[in-house]
Amino acid sequence: MAQDLSTPRGVRKAQKHEKRAVREGPVAAKKNNSNDKTIESWVLNFGTHTEYFNSIQNDTSGGTRKIDFAPTIGGGMLIPLSNKDFKFLPEFNWVLPQSADSSKIIKNILMFRADLGYEAFDWLRFRLGTSLIWLNQHGRGGSTKVNNGTGTSTFYYPDENRSSINNTLDLGVEGLINDEWSVRLQTYIYSVFVEERRQVSYSLFVSYYWDR
Amino acid sequence: MKYFFIGLLITSFAHAFTLNNNFGASFKDPDVKVMVDAGTTCATNSITVSELQGLIGPAVDKFWNEVPTSALKLDDAGYSEAIFTMNHGRLCSPTDDACITAGNADPDPTKRLIPAVTDIIVACNDHPSNFGGSGVLAVTVPNKFSGKKIAGAVILINDATNTFGSLSRSDQIAVIAHEIGHAIGLGHSEDKNALMYYRTVNLRSNLGQDDVDGVSYLYPVVIDGFGLIQGGLLGGCGTITFGGRNPPKDPPFVQMIISLGLLIFCFELLRSSKARASFRALRFILFKKKLFFRVK
Numbered sequence: 001m002a003q004d005l006s007t008p009r010g011v012r013k014a015q016k017h018e019k020r021a022v023r024e025g026p027v028a029a030k031k032n033n034s035n036d037k038t039i040e041s042w043v044l045n046f047g048t049h050t051e052y053f054n055s056i057q058n059d060t061s062g063g064t065r066k067i068d069f070a071p072t073i074g075g076g077m078l079i080p081l082s083n084k085d086f087k088f089l090p091e092f093n094w095v096l097p098q099s100a101d102s103s104k105i106i107k108n109i110l111m112f113r114a115d116l117g118y119e120a121f122d123w124l125r126f127r128l129g130t131s132l133i134w135l136n137q138h139g140r141g142g143s144t145k146v147n148n149g150t151g152t153s154t155f156y157y158p159d160e161n162r163s164s165i166n167n168t169l170d171l172g173v174e175g176l177i178n179d180e181w182s183v184r185l186q187t188y189i190y191s192v193f194v195e196e197r198r199q200v201s202y203s204l205f206v207s208y209y210w211d212r
Numbered sequence: 213m214k215y216f217f218i219g220l221l222i223t224s225f226a227h228a229f230t231l232n233n234n235f236g237a238s239f240k241d242p243d244v245k246v247m248v249d250a251g252t253t254c255a256t257n258s259i260t261v262s263e264l265q266g267l268i269g270p271a272v273d274k275f276w277n278e279v280p281t282s283a284l285k286l287d288d289a290g291y292s293e294a295i296f297t298m299n300h301g302r303l304c305s306p307t308d309d310a311c312i313t314a315g316n317a318d319p320d321p322t323k324r325l326i327p328a329v330t331d332i333i334v335a336c337n338d339h340p341s342n343f344g345g346s347g348v349l350a351v352t353v354p355n356k357f358s359g360k361k362i363a364g365a366v367i368l369i370n371d372a373t374n375t376f377g378s379l380s381r382s383d384q385i386a387v388i389a390h391e392i393g394h395a396i397g398l399g400h401s402e403d404k405n406a407l408m409y410y411r412t413v414n415l416r417s418n419l420g421q422d423d424v425d426g427v428s429y430l431y432p433v434v435i436d437g438f439g440l441i442q443g444g445l446l447g448g449c450g451t452i453t454f455g456g457r458n459p460p461k462d463p464p465f466v467q468m469i470i471s472l473g474l475l476i477f478c479f480e481l482l483r484s485s486k487a488r489a490s491f492r493a494l495r496f497i498l499f500k501k502k503l504f505f506r507v508k
Binding site: 051052055056057058059060061062063064065100104105107114116120121128129130135137139141143144146147148149150151153155156157158159160162163164165166167169190191194196197198199 | 405
């Protein structure tokens with residue numbers, strides 16, 4: 001069976017394959033050879049998500065947010081393509097619900113996404129892809145008294161469930177620590193063609209890969 | 213117990229956006245014009261009508277038009293026709309009967325009720341009953357509704373005092389942007405970083421998270437295909453129709469499939485012999501990676 005021995009990563013995979021052949025016999029090893037698989041690996045992502053890099057005011061002196069802590073989990077798969085330098089990487093990520101004012105509003109961000117990955121080195125993968133980013137906000141209604149400058153006024157919390165869906169262009173770079181672990185900077189570019197509305201969000205992920 | 217586990221999943225942030233009213237009113241059409249009343253005068257604040265109009269563009273472009281998860285598109289549309297009572301008249305909510313009665317009964321016709329308007333109209337005004345005190349820079353009242361939708365709103369700059377005129381231009385822009393926030397349906401936020409906080413801060417450079425969340429809630433985007441809001445990625449072909457918040461004919465995943473199709477097309481281009489040779493040469497130049505280095 002053909003093995004990609006051009007990289008240390010490929011060599012390690014070949015060695016793993018040989019060990020498995022010795023342990024379980026050639027049939028089992030052949031069955032699990034990554035070159036024959038539709039899905040080479042499954043992936044689990046853990047990380048944090050930052051909305052609108054450098055465009056959200058976060059202090060009263062005009063400073064803008066560079067990084068946010070919004071825990072994100074997700075999963076996906078790594079599908080080999082005929083050109084071995086490229087992989088197809090569909091995945092689903094979920095920015096865990098964020099709640100405001102004692103859960104009066106709960107916000108969820110879901111990302112359905114896919115990348116073409118290019119392994120420039122055995123330790124570095126570039127990603128080009130697209131996402132559907134589903135921003136959902138669920139309001140529970142009610143009212144609150146808020147300062148209006150001369151006293152207080154009654155304002156209201158939303159009481160409906162509403163969603164915005166954006167199709168983004170995504171660029172990412174992933175450092176492959178070993179066969180199982182990687183770290184990734186994943187960016188999402190909103191409104192690519194409209195400069196006025198263009199924004200960039202990003203996620204930082206630690207990913208765990210395991211063979212199918 | 214299940215709420216305990218759900219609670220563990222939720223990460224909290226301190227404040228939330230609020231709405232002007234209890235039925236979540238917003239403009240029906242997310243393309244909203246913002247105009248200055250052509251006959252307004254801001255004598256006390258020493259601002260000309262053209263200077264006032266010059267604040268509108270930055271107020272909409274620097275703040276509310278920057279949110280890709282919102283369909284709202286505010287248009288700096290110049291001047292509206294002069295309204296007789298705009299400079300001195302009384303501004304009332306359409307449900308405030310006492311205010312409307314008092315406004316209509318004023319012996320001075322220039323101080324009577326400001327009529328309902330369409331779009332968002334900005335003007336200076338010196339009627340003392342419109343402002344709670346000299347410290348109030350401006351007020352906004354959506355004064356025309358169509359069902360539960362806002363049809364028009366009036367923003368009045370307090371011209372009974374010169375407080376607004378003494379602000380820096382960037383603060384004046386922020387004040388106008390804040391009032392536009394009320395006009396489109398948002399209430400105050402308790403977050404000091406939000407534009408919808410009730411008072412000015414040292415420097416207002418961008419929207420806060422509350423503002424972004426609020427405008428995205430009131431004017432959600434059904435699907436924004438790479439920014440071409442009027443029809444998603446296939447807008448030019450007229451395949452996906454999108455008018456404000458009307459559902460598109462094609463589900464959102466069509467958009468993603470099209471995007472993926474484009475990517476795969478690019479990938480196939482890369483695999484064509486000439487493109488592949490060019491790509492390998494580029495790869496060699498960029499990464500010094502050997503052209504052929506594979507053992508089968």
